[in-house]
Amino acid sequence: MTGRAKTGLIILDGAGLAAPARGNVVDRACMPVLFDLFDRYGMVPLRASGDAVGLFDGQAGNSEVGHLTLGMGRTVVSSLVAIDRAYRSGTWKKSAVWQTLRDETAQNGRFHILGLVSDAGVHGHWRTIVQGAELAGRSGFSTVVVHPVLDGVDAMRGSGPALLDTLRQALAARVPAARIGVVIGRAWFADRTGNRALARHLVDALLSADALPRFDRRQLEEFCRDKSERDFPAHRADADTRLTPGEAVLVTSHRADRAVQTVEALAARCRPATLTSISEQVPAARVFFPTRSLSGGLAQALQARGIALTRIAENCKFPHVTYFFNGFRQSLGERQISIPDTPGGPETCPRMRVDETVDACRRVMTSSRETGFVVNIPNLDQVGHSGDVGLCRLAAEAVDHALSQIVAQARETGWTLAVTADHGNAERLLDDQGRGFGSHTANPVPFTIVTADGSRADWALGDGGLDNVAPTMAALLGVDPAGICDAPALICRQRSLA
Incomplete structure (x- = not known):
């Protein structure tokens, strides 16, 4: 694959990487499509916690800092860390707000x-x-x-x-x-x-x-x-x-x-x-x-070049693919598709609104006017907070089936897909005593690139962080990532699969 490719970024919210275990539903048994993509196209683990996303060392990642880092292509100090530093330095004490x-x-x-x-x-x-x-x-x-x-x-x-x-x-x-x-x-x-x-x-x-x-x-x-x-x-x-x-x-x-x-x-x-x-x-x-909008980042750089990324998410994650991904801006003029939340909450319906999400992705990929999109699929995180392995297994299967449908549409219409996550959750649903855990983790998350023509990425890095995703997306969209993001792209070039 060479030149500019129509590209979608799929964020499997809460899909971390961990060894197989009873409390891990992000595995080949529950998500065979995802792991087959890893086998065929390769997979790079990305750091999504601690100082890699602007948090305290060792702290589990979250959706805010995850999407912020994904969109900005650099590590931004989180508000939690900034406030703690202001307390320790005396800056908070001196605020005129008091x-x-x-x-x-x-x-x-x-x-x-x-x-x-x-x-x-x-x-x-x-x-x-x-x-x-x-x-x-x-x-x-x-x-x-x-x-x-x-x-x-x-x-x-x-x-x-x-x-x-x-x-x-x-x-x-x-x-x-x-x-x-x-x-x-x-x-x-x-x-x-x-x-x-x-x-x-x-x-x-x-x-x-x-x-x-x-x-x-x-x-x-x-x-x-x-x-x-x-x-x-x-x-x-x-x-x-x-x-x-x-x-x-x-x-x-x-x-x-x-x-x-x-x-x-x-x-x-x-x-x-x-x-x-x-x-x-x-x-x-x-x-x-006060929260101040950030300069730079993927969406702003693409906007300056006439490229817009349509945003798709259920309401519970919609601020993440817009406000946080854009560097604390609600919109940069992109098309936004917000899907209503599941009535009764995710634990009552582990599938959530994944079918509507797939339909939205299909509409984008079959439109001649669209160039790229960002979609959040929230089930693994939202249901993962329950710590209920049975419910989360259903959520994982629903996400995997949705992924298969989006990939099939991408192959039919010639789109490239980058698949990753913002933080871990569903790979550790039980604690060491076998009790429901249901919290975010500090585990790495996966990243892979799926192309319609069967090409495989020539990975420039064997691992990375969420900040490497924005420059990689820029490269896939035919834009030189240099000067856009602090971090390098994860890929060098594409080569055909044998």
């Missing part, structure tokens, strides 16, 4: 923090809550009230009680005056299906905390035996911790896609502050670390 919050808060008003108690660092981290509480105390707030949001999705299911203990201990050591207010599951905090009633319920709970049932750790432990803590209903821990409209409240989510509804529900009743840019309803004066 004075704004003091000026806006009623005299003797308390400082409230609402944040995800997680150790995964995908949407939030317990350390960020403690850091914010400590700095609030140093900024003149005599009382800090922390409202913990239990994870059970990004963090290991059932880890909520232990993580809450960790938060309490850290607060006791560093912010002795801090109190614990409303304890609630992330189902109300992190919904992105458009069900704004969930966020309104959460805000109502904060404003009427004293009327809530009393929190009991043993009750939470019992709840977690049968259900995920993400669904734990609102309870109050310490007395006299309700939020009043005149008091400051900081939402410590460092990603925009999950906390929008909560922040906007708060903005309708009080004056929230945020760490990063989450909603236009929060003015810049109350945002500690």
Whole structure:
């Protein structure tokens, strides 16, 4: 294959690489089509975690940093790491936002923090809550009230009680005056299906905390035996911790896609502050670390050359193939195909909307106007969070069948496909004790190139990172990757298969 090829990038969300095991559904048994492609076209493992995607060393990857690195062709320091560095350097302490919050808060008003108690660092981290509480105390707030949001999705299911203990201990050591207010599951905090009633319920709970049932750790432990803590209903821990409209409240989510509804529900009743840019309803004066669009990257470089990549994804992953892939830009003028989420959630239907996703890919590849596309197939990640091997096996089989259909259409219409993932998940569904794991992993992810004419890549690198994908896509589309991305392409040239 030479010259410019119409090219699609397929992101198998949550498809990491690991040795065969009972809790690994990213294997030849469940996904024979994918592994046959590896055999025929070759496969390069890519780093998708830790400092390779701008996270802490050894930290599991996630969809935000994964798609950001895929699209930009370079490693971008994650907001989690940037905020931690700002705390350690003193930059966060010096932010003018603290004075704004003091000026806006009623005299003797308390400082409230609402944040995800997680150790995964995908949407939030317990350390960020403690850091914010400590700095609030140093900024003149005599009382800090922390409202913990239990994870059970990004963090290991059932880890909520232990993580809450960790938060309490850290607060006791560093912010002795801090109190614990409303304890609630992330189902109300992190919904992105458009069900704004969930966020309104959460805000109502904060404003009427004293009327809530009393929190009991043993009750939470019992709840977690049968259900995920993400669904734990609102309870109050310490007395006299309700939020009043005149008091400051900081939402410590460092990603925009999950906390929008909560922040906007708060903005309708009080004056929230945020760490990063989450909603236009929060003015810049109350945002500690405003999100700024990035320059460069694959999509911007292609746009300058008159090439657009159509974006396809279910709603749950649509911000990733647009906002994050574009370097914090909602659109660069490309065509966007958003597919409604599965009613009832992915665990009720492991196939999700994969058939509609395949149809969208087919429409793109049969159109003479299209040059390229990016599609996210979310099943392995979304169902993978359940830690249910049986459900995930069904999801893997659905993804593999979808891949076979997309590949068949590509061969018929002369398209090249690059197949990869953004992070691991479904390759480790069980922990070392055989319990459901359901969290992201630090494992590498695969990358292969499938061509309609049977050519095989002459790989320039035996391994790489997600940042190598953008320059490789540029090369496949006939664009010199030099000057577009920091990382090199994974391929030298194409050669025919024997």
